[in-house]
């Protein structure tokens with residue numbers, strides 16, 4: 001695989017980053033994952049805008065313009081011909097700041113920019129999209145700026161492991177009695193024809209797939225209610241599903257051991273997945 005590191009396209013074995021890099025030492029880095037289907041980038045503009053916002057919130061330099069980022073994404077697709085479906089991972093850290101220090105380094109320290117392809121062939125036919133997935137709930141113990149897409153993913157990893165140990169697919173975070181989001185996705189329920197999802201705030205990541213989905217749903221005259229919901233509401237819902245750049249729209253059929261409705265993917269989730277895949281193609 002050919003990867004991008006600080007201006008160079010090199011084989012992955014040669015891509016090395018300093019042990020002093022703040023991404024490594026402090027988790028001081030932001031990231032994006034942009035879907036690629038059939039060699040085509042999806043929702044690129046949304047990801048670039050969110051990246052700029054994450055960098056800005058952390059007072060980090062934005063080292064690359066939209067055009068440069070687009071060029072790098074396209075170049076990685078071109079240089080890795082075996083990569084057809086999956087995602088492009090992008091990470092920008094505050095760079096190599098020398099010895100460990102809590103304070104940010106001077107502004108002339110260059111950010112470390114890494115991009116690489118992550119193939120997931122057969123992504124569109126993922127059997128989980130047909131069968132739906134099962135989730136458990138866990139307390140949301142993350143920090144309170146979940147709107148910034150940082151690489152501080154230890155708690156979401158623990159949540160994912162708790163789900164694995166419980167023989168289910170994912171974990172939903174719960175705070176003050178309400179679901180915030182999934183370990184790496186935004187979540188929704190459907191009740192009496194209404195799509196219910198938590199409104200944007202610092203409590204959740206502002207999903208790019210979420211924005212696209214809500215746009216398509218309202219174009220299709222579906223009713224959207226942006227409000228928090230509980231685990232009990234999800235268990236009593238007609239449907240549940242989640243969205244992310246790596247799994248698009250995926251039905252959720254069980255929450256904390258209870259089936260959602262019939263325990264099969266519902267028509268709204270199935271239809272929205274179809275619309276999303278058609279519109280983005």
Ligand code: PDD
Pocket residue numbers: 033181182183184185186204205206207208209210243244245246
């Ligand atoms: N995760 N919420 C969280 C906590 C996420 O990590 C993600 C994305 C989303 C969905 O955002 P989007 O639709 O822009 O992908 C919501 C990525 C895919 C990841 O960490 O791999």
